[in-house]
Amino acid sequence: MAKGRMRDFFVWTDDEVELLLRVTHDYKVAKAAENVDWESVQSKYGDILDRYREKYPSPKEALAMGKEYPHRTHELTKGQLITKVKAIRNRYRQAMDTGRKRGHGRVVLIYFDLCEAIWGATNVSISEGVETGDVAVDAAESVDAAESEDAASEAPSAEVATKRRLRRDAIQSGCKKSKQKRNLSMAAIAQEELDIKRRLLQQLEATDREFLQTMGRWSSSWSSTMDRLNSNIELLVKHIAGSDMTSVSPILIKIEQHD
Incomplete structure (x- = not known):
């Protein structure tokens, strides 16, 4: 049980979050080139995790770049990646709903442009098309957090997405006026x-x-x-x-x- 609790604890650095967002964006671009909606791909989280591990710098490379990558590639699990991506997505949506970058977490404030590049165009929930084994594989690490994220925001319907876009446009129009x-x-x-x-x-x-x-x-x-x-x-x-x-x-x- 103690080991399980230790595995639950994963502190992301700013550099690791930026790498995660860039890998996610690259994955989206690659799927768009294949005329495929990346969020509809059942294996997207596993694919992103594999790409993330491939691009994760070694301690020597991190030192040379002056970046902070303190973990080993095997320490990050799929469940932790799902939880992190959903958390960033939800905070980005909140920022779009309120029309303010501030007040929705450090990640959205620093990497707003990356979030916009990933979720700004379609504004569709990233939870669509999740593999049945995504959470089960690492249930000990992420089941509670994933369930709380899903309860907080279910996949929006087309009507909800349209309302959000209209609200965002109204906020921007209001700012201009x-x-x-x-x-x-x-x-x-x-x-x-x-x-x-x-x-x-x-x-x-x-x-x-x-x-x-x-x-x-x-x-x-x-x-x-x-x-x-x-x-x-x-x-x-x-x-x-x-x-x-x-x-x-x-x-x-x-x-x-x-x-």
Whole structure:
């Protein structure tokens, strides 16, 4: 029992997950070249496992590449591979349903493009066409996890797949519309700021004109007052120079009356 528990425990590294996704994608491409839907192939998990083991680097190769491949090829079982592929597929679907890459696990966030290349086109459940011996071969390692994955997401019907596609398209369309609304809002704000600046400039120009007109009126009035004052002073000086002081008083009275 202790050995069985130890075999259940398999920690995937990022490099191992990337290799698994690339092998799965290559398998899909190879089957597409044969005009075969890879998900309908009964032996797909066994085929992917064989390819994965073939491409799994040796410790020396991993060291040379600077990658992390700490396991031996025989440590990974078919049941563990099934469980991992289903888990990634389900998290990718959740990301598509919500329209967000974040919040659905590290694998989907890092390798979203690979997930899209594998499941994005058809969006069909990878659990279709499973061999009857896929889980039974390694029941001790993966039966509980596989059952929980199957219970969480059964193979969707065409109607469900269509609804998911429509929902994804609606989310993407909503994002585009939201972006357009934000752009329109920013344009409206910019136009409003421009109108405010234009009104302020017009008000400043009007204030300047009014100030200049006021200063002109004051200048004209001051000039007229100074002219009268100078004229009175000249008149007073002429009279003082041409007459005695007795005649000054009538002149002053005349000047005051003139003012």
